[in-house]
Amino acid sequence: MQLSVSTNLFASSGDPENSLKLISESGFTHLLWAHHWNSDFAYGRYELAAIKKMLTSYGLTLQDVHGCANAEKSWFSVLEYQRKAGIELMINRLEMMKYLGATGVLVMHQPRIKTDSSPEEIAYKRRQFDSLRKSMDEMIPILEKMDAKIALENMPGDTWEFLRYLLDNYPPELFGFCFDSGHANINLNKQFSECEEYKSRICAVHLHDNDGSGDQHQAPFYGSVPWEQMAKMLDSSGYNGVLNFELHIQKTGFYDPEFPGNAQPEKNIQAYLQDIRERCRKFAAMCQRGS
Numbered sequence: 001m002q003l004s005v006s007t008n009l010f011a012s013s014g015d016p017e018n019s020l021k022l023i024s025e026s027g028f029t030h031l032l033w034a035h036h037w038n039s040d041f042a043y044g045r046y047e048l049a050a051i052k053k054m055l056t057s058y059g060l061t062l063q064d065v066h067g068c069a070n071a072e073k074s075w076f077s078v079l080e081y082q083r084k085a086g087i088e089l090m091i092n093r094l095e096m097m098k099y100l101g102a103t104g105v106l107v108m109h110q111p112r113i114k115t116d117s118s119p120e121e122i123a124y125k126r127r128q129f130d131s132l133r134k135s136m137d138e139m140i141p142i143l144e145k146m147d148a149k150i151a152l153e154n155m156p157g158d159t160w161e162f163l164r165y166l167l168d169n170y171p172p173e174l175f176g177f178c179f180d181s182g183h184a185n186i187n188l189n190k191q192f193s194e195c196e197e198y199k200s201r202i203c204a205v206h207l208h209d210n211d212g213s214g215d216q217h218q219a220p221f222y223g224s225v226p227w228e229q230m231a232k233m234l235d236s237s238g239y240n241g242v243l244n245f246e247l248h249i250q251k252t253g254f255y256d257p258e259f260p261g262n263a264q265p266e267k268n269i270q271a272y273l274q275d276i277r278e279r280c281r282k283f284a285a286m287c288q289r290g291s
Helices: 017-025 045-057 082-101 119-146 161-169 181-185 193-199 227-236 266-286
Strands: 005-008 032-033 061-066 106-107 150-152 174-178 203-207
Touching: 005 061, 017 045, 017 266, 045 082, 061 082, 082 106, 082 119, 119 161, 150 161, 150 203, 161 174, 174 181, 181 193, 181 203, 193 227, 227 266
Parallel strands: 005 032, 032 061, 061 106, 106 150, 150 174, 174 203
Antiparallel strands: none
16 A cells, blocks of 8 residues: 655654655655755755665655745745745755656645734735745746646635635646645634635645644544545545655654654654554545555
């Protein structure tokens, strides 16, 4: 069974080799590259060459790459020089995908208006949205030239005002939808009906669970995500990639806070990997592609 998992199971920076080794040994076949997702980090040729060697060594296929977010170099920054730098960083990730033979898409965050946003916050988010549309217009010829695609991710607490506009007004062959089950489940504003409405645009998935109180990135069947409903939605959607699970050990019972994420006790790591493997396979079996 082919399954994908995020590379930052234990840490989002540093040498990824041990994580890739553990991922491969656990039976996962594909990756969401999530290292440095929340930084301005740009990959150089020596780093890419090392990663390519690791992928080959452990028999792993790169599917999607999580673009940088929460960074100064943002494609929706209201500062023009930062917006331009954000586009450069996206091109860096697209070139990374080409070099490493990625089979999927570049996943990006976008600004959102939350249900509890103040008028001042809404006004600022609209300025960010204007910057984002400018960047998306500039990205169109780049994506066409590179034969690449961007997936826009549903964000926690989002009213969908911006995301709905973007999916309705930008070409589906260049801009799709990344369905994040955890984000859709957060109590502030559950988004399953909106995700269902745009399921034909799904070109990437971030599957994870939580109890509805916030982002926890747990494996399926721990929290309150309606997994049977999710399986039916994905089976009837336009998504034909490998199911990807965006997981992290930190908010699970396997995490020991006395150790950093990438230095957890071996027994904790092995128990965690066995648990997520079984839970991810169980969900995949619920989908037609898992039978």
